[in-house]
Amino acid sequence: MSEPPAGPVIWVQGKRAALGPLRADLVIRYWEWENEPGSILGYGRQVPDSLENRTEGYGHQVRDSINQLRFTVYDTRAEPGPEPVGLATLLIDHQVRTAEFLIILAPGARGRGLASEATLLTLDYGFHIAALRMIWLKVLEPNRPGIRAYTTAGFRPAGRLRQSGYWLGQPCDEMIMDALPADYAGPSHFSG
Numbered sequence: 160m161s162e163p164p165a166g167p168v169i170w171v172q173g174k175r176a177a178l179g180p181l182r183a184d185l186v187i188r189y190w191e192w193e194n195e196p197g198s199i200l201g202y203g204r205q206v207p208d209s210l211e212n213r214t215e216g217y218g219h220q221v222r223d224s225i226n227q228l229r230f231t232v233y234d235t236r237a238e239p240g241p242e243p244v245g246l247a248t249l250l251i252d253h254q255v256r257t258a259e260f261l262i263i264l265a266p267g268a269r270g271r272g273l274a275s276e277a278t279l280l281t282l283d284y285g286f287h288i289a290a291l292r293m294i295w296l297k298v299l300e301p302n303r304p305g306i307r308a309y310t311t312a313g314f315r316p317a318g319r320l321r322q323s324g325y326w327l328g329q330p331c332d333e334m335i336m337d338a339l340p341a342d343y344a345g346p347s348h349f350s351g
Contacts, residue, residue, distance in 0.1 A: 167241050171284055171348045176276040178230040185243055186214055192265045226251050232277040244268035247281045260296040278312035286340040287347045295337040301326040313342040
């Protein structure tokens with residue numbers, strides 16, 4: 160059996176962000192990011208998850224990797240090297256070659272353009288490696304920073320679900336946004 164790599168495995172890298180595989184040694188950090196109050200607010204969820212449930216969920220995620228692409232998001236400008244700062248996910252519907260996109264960043268990684276670039280890298284991977292024909296997402300309408308990051312990466316408004324979410328305890332609309340390969344601002348990081 161070979162030794163694990165000394166540093167993080169990077170599958171695709173931009174100027175500020177990079178994507179690599181999920182890592183078992185980061186499950187506690189994933190859980191912390193997902194349960195931080197700002198993350199819970201952004202997802203429209205009202206309650207935190209237990210570490211035990213998240214650890215069990217990690218096991219399911221790595222075993223069901225055929226239906227999902229899950230990435231660790233890295234800040235490539237961190238010292239002494241790439242620092243894990245978030246998660247990006249594509250939940251694939253193989254019947255129609257589409258996927259739902261989700262992203263979460265650690266509180267300290269927000270507001271630095273990492274979400275936009277990680278989203279762009281995920282679209283690149285989804286369109287050019289996974290051969291998806293459309294990627295979509297839902298975002299709570301009051302989440303202006305999220306909408307800005309998604310728009311910067313190439314997502315476009317596609318509709319809304321009225322009063323389907325909660326923001327600060329109040330019902331709110333969820334926007335549906337989508338992206339097609341033609342919307343990708345490229346060039347692809349995989350074109351050589």
